[in-house]
Amino acid sequence: MTRVIHTGDTHIGYAQYHSPVRRQDFLDAFAAVVDDAVDGDVDAVVHAGDLFHDRRPELADLMGTISVLRRLDDAGVPFLAVVGNHESTRGGQWLDLFERLGLATRLGDEPTVVGDAAFYGLDHVPVSRRDDLDYAFAAHDADYAALVAHGLFEPFGYADWDTEAVLAESDVDFDAMLLGDNHTPGVAEVNDTWVTYPGSTERASASETEGRGYNLVTFDADAAGGDDRVEIRRRALDTRPFVFVEVELREGEGAARVRERVRQHDLDDAVVLVSVTGDGDPVTPAAIEEFATEAGALIARVTDRREVETDAEVDVSFADPEDAVRERIEEMSLSEAARDVDEAVRAETLPDSNVRETVKGRVEERIDDLDAFDRGGAGGRGEESDAGGDSEGGDGDAGDDETDGDEDTADDEVIDDDADETDDEAVDGDTNADDEPTPETSATDGQVSMEDYL
Numbered sequence: 113m114t115r116v117i118h119t120g121d122t123h124i125g126y127a128q129y130h131s132p133v134r135r136q137d138f139l140d141a142f143a144a145v146v147d148d149a150v151d152g153d154v155d156a157v158v159h160a161g162d163l164f165h166d167r168r169p170e171l172a173d174l175m176g177t178i179s180v181l182r183r184l185d186d187a188g189v190p191f192l193a194v195v196g197n198h199e200s201t202r203g204g205q206w207l208d209l210f211e212r213l214g215l216a217t218r219l220g221d222e223p224t225v226v227g228d229a230a231f232y233g234l235d236h237v238p239v240s241r242r243d244d245l246d247y248a249f250a251a252h253d254a255d256y257a258a259l260v261a262h263g264l265f266e267p268f269g270y271a272d273w274d275t276e277a278v279l280a281e282s283d284v285d286f287d288a289m290l291l292g293d294n295h296t297p298g299v300a301e302v303n304d305t306w307v308t309y310p311g312s313t314e315r316a317s318a319s320e321t322e323g324r325g326y327n328l329v330t331f332d333a334d335a336a337g338g339d340d341r342v343e344i345r346r347r348a349l350d351t352r353p354f355v356f357v358e359v360e361l362r363e364g365e366g367a368a369r370v371r372e373r374v375r376q377h378d379l380d381d382a383v384v385l386v387s388v389t390g391d392g393d394p395v396t397p398a399a400i401e402e403f404a405t406e407a408g409a410l411i412a413r414v415t416d417r418r419e420v421e422t423d424a425e426v427d428v429s430f431a432d433p434e435d436a437v438r439e440r441i442e443e444m445s446l447s448e449a450a451r452d453v454d455e456a457v458r459a460e461t462l463p464d465s466n467v468r469e470t471v472k473g474r475v476e477e478r479i480d481d482l483d484a485f486d487r488g489g490a491g492g493r494g495e496e497s498d499a500g501g502d503s504e505g506g507d508g509d510a511g512d513d514e515t516d517g518d519e520d521t522a523d524d525e526v527i528d529d530d531a532d533e534t535d536d537e538a539v540d541g542d543t544n545a546d547d548e549p550t551p552e553t554s555a556t557d558g559q560v561s562m563e564d565y566l
Contacts, residue, residue: 113332114227114256116192117149118344120160120292121312123198125173128316129383129411137352138165139176141313144349145326146180150187154328156226157189160292160310161196161236161262164206169199174206181215191216192224195235196262196292197469219260223252229331230254232284234261236293239272240473247282256331256341258288267302268294268309270466275302288329288342295320297327299344306342314351318385318413321356324349352410353382361392370400370414379409386414 122142128134142163149157164173184191193216195205210216217224219233230252237245249259259282265273279286279302289307297311310327312320330343359373370388377384384404388395397414404412453471 113330113334114156114229115152115154115328115330116156116158116226116229117145117152117154117347118158118160118290118308118310118327118329119145119313120262120310121162121196121295121316122159123162123165123312123314123316124177125169126165126314126316129413131411133410134352134383135173138314139173139180141324141349141351142177143180143183144351145313146184148326148347149184149189152328154189156231157184157191158231158258158260158290158329159191159193160260160290161194162198162292163193163196164199165316167199167201169206178210178213178215181210185215190226192219192226192231192233192260193217194219194233194260194262194292197236200236221249223250223254223257225252225254227331228254229256229258230284232257232259232286234259234263236262238469238473242273247278249282249284252284256287257284258290258329258331259284259286260290260292262292264293264466265289265291265307267300268298268307269296270294272466275307279303279305287331288344290327290329296322297325297346306340306344308344310346313349315354315383318354318356321354324351353378355379355382355384355409357384357386359386359388359390361388361390361395363391364393365390366393367395367399370395371403374400374404375407379404379407381408381410384409384412386412388414388416389418391418 119142122138122145124139124142126135126138128138146157163177169177181191191210193207195207195218199206205218207216207218211218219231221232223230223232225231232249259278261278263273264271265275265278267275275289278289286305289302289305291307291309294309295312295316297309299306299308301307308327308329311322311324313324313326315324325346325348328345328347330345331341332343333341355377357374357377359370361369369392370386374384374386386400386404395414395416397416400414401412453475457467457471
């Protein structure tokens with residue numbers, strides 16, 4: 113029998129809402145998983161990618177992570193991991209550094225055997241490069257086998273990776289796929305193989321309303337009830353409380369009603385997210401946020417989702433800025449590639465955490481067609497207009513509610529699961545706009561090496 117903790121998407125270093133306290137929360141959540149591993153006497157901790165939120169973590173984040181991994185190493189519990197899209201660099205990976213320090217094992221196509229289970233790894237791979245994968249894994253003689261991978265796999269939400277194809281083309285028959293990237297936990301069975309996400313260990317997005325946790329996976333025919341061979345149980349983590357307040361204002365109601373509803377909750381050290389709807393009076397978000405923080409909230413964000421009437425001479429309402437954006441795009445002489453990127457960034461059906469990966473993939477697909485990067489290219493406005501200059505794009509990742517590229521708006525931050533490459537493709541996801549790949553650098557993923565950072 114082999115028991116492991118399956119976790120991922122810890123996003124250490126994420127200063128959500130630009131808060132140093134929230135930054136520490138993400139490291140603390142990872143430390144809590146390690147504490148449970150040591151206390152629970154598991155055989156290994158398996159991390160399915162996005163250990164860090166950024167490919168260039170700050171020194172404090174690196175030192176904090178090393179300190180936590182040393183506690184695990186001192187307890188004799190191996191740390192097995194793969195590289196996620198958020199932390200991936202062009203050169204050596206941070207996981208390689210931890211492996212050099214004797215604190216981690218980077219999983220790959222050779223088996224790493226723990227107890228009677230063999231573990232393999234598959235780092236995050238952009239969609240545009242997956243056709244080149246051959247899923248060739250070395251043989252093993254263990255009783256069980258598991259593939260640890262980072263990506264959005266079927267049959268889960270926002271999937272772009274064919275799980276059945278992976279299992280069919282792999283040289284190894286896997287009993288389980290232990291995944292990362294999707295911040296929503298879930299379990300499914302695909303072709304007699306258990307496929308599971310543990311979810312993120314901290315709320316990286318306002319959409320992550322449910323409690324956070326990790327998986328406890330047992331490889332044992334008897335413990336798993338016979339033929340299933342694998343047992344997956346979810347364990348909860350005690351993380352920073354989030355308070356979600358939905359207020360529907362009736363006619364004549366306003367800020368006083370919002371404050372009343374907020375007052376009904378325990379705000380102590382919580383992240384408070386207030387959503388206002390209905391037909392009531394206008395509400396000033398800043399005033400409500402100040403009220404909540406004075407009542408004990410760590411952070412408060414208010415989103416008024418109601419349409420705001422405007423004067424007749426104004427062409428667009430604040431409720432639908434997309435009309436203004438589309439009109440402005442039409443006035444600009446954008447290249448075919450730029451319009452493709454704009455479409456991805458503003459697509460309502462694409463989660464914020466996946467934007468960066470999608471943009472990156474679309475740029476890579478066109479990198480050999482330089483004409484696609486000419487302003488006024490095919491399908492555009494040609495030389496009719498050169499007004500507007502270049503458009504600026506953010507990360508598309510997710511993160512905090514400040515529209516900071518990688519960080520969402522208060523009501524819908526998402527980390528890009530694929531965000532940073534975006535996931536951001538949750539979703540995941542979240543770095544600064546200056547990390548965004550340009551056409552000249554996209555051939556190397558727009559990533560910097562560890563050497564560049566150090």
